[in-house]
Structures are given as structure tokens and as C-alpha cells.
Amino acid sequence: MNIRQRWIASEGRYDNNAMYQRCGRSGVLLPKVSLGFWQNFGANDPYERSRLIAQYAFDHGVTHFDLANNYGPPYGSAEETMGRLMDDDLRPYRDELFISSKAGYDMWPGPYGNWGSRKYLMRSVEQSLRRMKLDYLDLFYSHRLDAETPLEETLEALVDIVRQGKALYVGISNWPLEQLAFGYAYLRARDVPLLIYQGRLNLLDRKPVETGILKFCREKGIGFIAFSPLAQGLLTDRYVDGISPDSRMARAGSLTKDRLTPEVLDAVRDLQRQAKAKGRSTAEEALRWVLDQEGVTSVLVGASSVAQLADDLKCVEV
Ligand code: NDP
Numbered sequence: 071m072n073i074r075q076r077w078i079a080s081e082g083r084y085d086n087n088a089m090y091q092r093c094g095r096s097g098v099l100l101p102k103v104s105l106g107f108w109q110n111f112g113a114n115d116p117y118e119r120s121r122l123i124a125q126y127a128f129d130h131g132v133t134h135f136d137l138a139n140n141y142g143p144p145y146g147s148a149e150e151t152m153g154r155l156m157d158d159d160l161r162p163y164r165d166e167l168f169i170s171s172k173a174g175y176d177m178w179p180g181p182y183g184n185w186g187s188r189k190y191l192m193r194s195v196e197q198s199l200r201r202m203k204l205d206y207l208d209l210f211y212s213h214r215l216d217a218e219t220p221l222e223e224t225l226e227a228l229v230d231i232v233r234q235g236k237a238l239y240v241g242i243s244n245w246p247l248e249q250l251a252f253g254y255a256y257l258r259a260r261d262v263p264l265l266i267y268q269g270r271l272n273l274l275d276r277k278p279v280e281t282g283i284l285k286f287c288r289e290k291g292i293g294f295i296a297f298s299p300l301a302q303g304l305l306t307d308r309y310v311d312g313i314s315p316d317s318r319m320a321r322a323g324s325l326t327k328d329r330l331t332p333e334v335l336d337a338v339r340d341l342q343r344q345a346k347a348k349g350r351s352t353a354e355e356a357l358r359w360v361l362d363q364e365g366v367t368s369v370l371v372g373a374s375s376v377a378q379l380a381d382d383l384k385c386v387e388v
Contacts, residue, residue: 077159080129088387089131093367095291096265098239100168102361102386104134104295104368105379109318113147117154119375124155126376128163130383136268136295136370137202138172138213139194145177149201156203167208171198172243174213186216186224195236210237211268212253214244221249225256232262243268243297247283254290264292266367271296273305273341273359274334288365296360299369300382304329305356310338316374350384357385 090099105127111120124135141148149171160167173194176184183190195210210231212224228240240262242253250267257264267287269278271294278284278294287294300306302325303318309330318325338352345355360369373379 077125079125079163083129083131086131086386091367093266093293094287096239096263096293098168098265098293100134100293100295100368101132102368103132103357103383104136104370105132106297106370106372107135107137107148107152108141109324109372110374111148111151112142113144113150114142115151117151120151121155121158122376123373123379125159126379128160128167132379132383133166134168134170134368136170136297137198138175138211139177139198140175146197146201149198153201153203164204169202169204169207170209170211170241171195171202171207172211172213172241173198174211174216174243186212186214186219188223188227191224191227191231195231199236206235207237209239209241209265211241211243212245215246215249221252222256225253229257229260229262239265241266241268247281247286250283251286254286254292264290266293266295268295268297268370270298271360271363271366272299272301273356274301274337279363284363284365293367294365295368295370296363296366297370299357299360299371300353301329301356302372304334305338305341306353306378306381307342307351310335310342318374351381353378353381354384357382361385 089101091102093100135152137149137152139146139149173191174186177194199205199207210228212228216224231237232240240257242250242264245253254264267283269283271278284294308317309319313319319327319330341355342352345352357369360366371382373382
């Protein structure tokens with residue numbers, strides 16, 4: 071009889087003492103490298119590959135998985151993959167995991183499946199829990215600013231999501247500084263402190279530094295998690311010798327060919343040289359730069375293979 075063996079996480083998964091960093095002035099420690107499910111975890115991606123990446127991550131102390139309602143494609147399917155991973159491998163480790171989701175972009179048809187209304191956020195969090203087969207989220211984000219909805223409505227929904235036990239903490243992603251400051255004060259006054267801000271930060275895009283968002287987070291004790299820290303793969307060896315057919319750029323989605331300008335290629339080759347001189351990989355060097363920015367809690371990487379994730383994890387000193 072073929073008895074299916076249950077996957078067991080590595081006993082050494084917490085051996086790297088340098089892995090965790092306090093998230094702002096909170097009680098939460100996050101891994102310096104977190105794993106994002108935006109791409110490579112949808113219904114069109116091979117499940118067994120996604121599963122190996124998630125297993126490898128958890129085996130190496132990556133306790134934070136980041137999702138959103140519409141990650142896939144199709145929308146919702148990355149959360150369904152997360153649900154399957156819970157069933158297959160991760161449920162025994164639920165309390166060792168820090169799982170986030172978000173709502174803010176288009177998710178379902180009609181006027182209530184997008185932006186920042188209370189209706190959208192409250193229903194979206196329920197859907198996310200169902201797809202991921204979880205009874206709570208660790209972190210729930212407003213995914214983007216909705217300039218048409220009163221900020222108080224969006225923020226009050228975040229407060230209520232925490233009060234109802236559907237998420238333990240709240241975060242804000244992609245809001246400009248002025249609205250972030252308003253949100254921070256609003257949440258603090260209601261004793262649901264803003265745990266973390268999620269923004270794009272990498273060597274090619276330093277907006278959170280330039281706009282003062284990172285400084286604001288640092289001063290107020292809000293954690294900062296950097297998404298696309300490798301500029302979707304540009305800041306690795308991936309495109310130095312052309313566009314490989316299995317790359318994100320070749321798939322013609324979120325990373326368009328016009329991003330590969332001669333200036334960007336020069337900058338990446340420079341980075342590659344600097345990395346080599348230090349005995350590091352290009353991705354490692356790029357991630358170290360992000361982690362070195364004062365106030366950054368974690369780099370939120372994507373990976374289409376275990377080898378990539380292994381390479382990315384080198385940025386955390388052992
Ligand atoms: P990255 O900048 O880390 O890009 C990931 C891609 O880079 C991989 O899919 C892979 O591309 C390539 N790559 C990664 N490591 C290596 C390596 N060592 N060598 C060569 N290539 C490598 O991050 P993402 O843009 O994927 O974003 C990460 C996460 O951030 C998302 O999953 C999501 O959770 C979050 N996010 C949040 C947003 C928001 O609005 N809040 C917006 C965007 C992302 P390839 O597929 O070609 O192999």
C-alpha cells in the first residue's frame with residue numbers, strides 16, 4: 071500500500087540568528103526575506119513547483135508569506151494555492167507563519183469589488199480567509215489609496231477587521247505620505263497601530279526614500295517591507311545576456327521589454343561587477359542594498375524556482 075508521507079519542516083529552520091528583525095516598534099519579528107505570491111503561485115503555475123518554493127522558504131526561516139485577493143492569475147488563485155499548501159503541508163505550522171493579504175485593486179465585477187469602500191474590504195477579507203482556508207490573517211492591508219472614498223471609511227474597516235479577529239494587524243500599501251500620516255494617526259487613536267507600510271523600493275526605484283515615506287515609518291515606529299526589491303528580476307543576472315523565454319519579461323505581463331534600456335543594462339552590469347568583487351551574487355547585492363536602508367524590515371521577493379530563492383536568501387548573514 072502506498073501511504074503518502076506528510077511533509078515535515080526542517081528542524082534547523084530557525085538556526086540563522088540573523089534572520090529576524092523587529093517590525094517597527096511592535097511585538098512582531100519578521101524575516102529579513104519574505105516570500106510574495108503575486109506571481110508563480112497562480113492556477114496557471116505548476117503547483118508542485120510553487121509547493122517546493124514555499125517549503126524551501128519555510129525550511130529556511132521565511133515565516134512571512136504575502137498575498138492579495140487578486141494575485142494569480144486568475145484572481146484569487148494564489149490564495150487558493152495557499153489554501154492547498156495549508157492542507158498539504160503547512161497547517162501544523164500555522165502559528166509559526168505570518169500570512170498577509172490585501173484588498174484595493176479590482177477583484178470582482180460591479181461597484182463593490184474594487185478600491186476602498188467598507189463593503190469591499192469587509193467582504194474581501196472573508197473571501198481571502200475562505201480561499202486560504204484560514205480562520206485568521208496575521209496582517210491585512212489596504213492595497214492602494216482610494217481618493218474617492220473618505221479615508222475614515224477605509225481606515226474604520228481596517229479597525230473593525232482587527233476587532234472582529236479576522237486579522238491581527240493592519241498595514242497600508244502604496245498610499246502617499248500625506249494620507250499615510252493621516253492613517254497612522256487615525257489608527258493609533260483607535261489602538262490599532264499601523265504595523266507596516268508596503269512600498270516598492272529597489273536600486274532602480276527609490277521613491278520611499280525620496281518622498282520621505284521611509285523616514286516617516288522609521289520615526290513613527292512603523293515597519294517597512296520593500297516589494298519588488300529586485301525590480302521584478304531586472305536587478306539579477308536574468309536579463310544581462312538577453313531575454314530568456316521562461317522569464318517574466320518574456321511572458322509580457324507586468325515587466326515590459328521597454329524597461330530593459332541601455333542605461334538599466336549598464337547599471338545591472340555595474341552591480342554584477344561590484345557583487346562579483348565581493349564574492350556575492352547580483353541578486354544578493356541588490357537585496358543587501360535594500361536591507362541596508364535604515365528602517366527597512368524585510369525584502370519581499372518573488373521566485374520562480376527554489377534556486378532563485380536560495381540565491382536571494384544569501385543576503386541574510388548566517
Ligand atoms: P522581485 O523584485 O523579487 O522579482 C521577482 C522575480 O525576479 C522572480 O519571479 C524571478 O523572475 C526573478 N528573480 C528572483 N530572484 C532571482 C535570482 N536570484 N536570480 C535571477 N532572477 C531572480 O519581486 P516581485 O516583483 O515578484 O514582488 C515580490 C512580492 O511583492 C510580490 O509577490 C507581492 O507579494 C509583493 N508586491 C506588492 C505590490 C503592492 O502593490 N503592494 C506590487 C508588487 C509586488 P522570473 O519569473 O523571470 O524567473
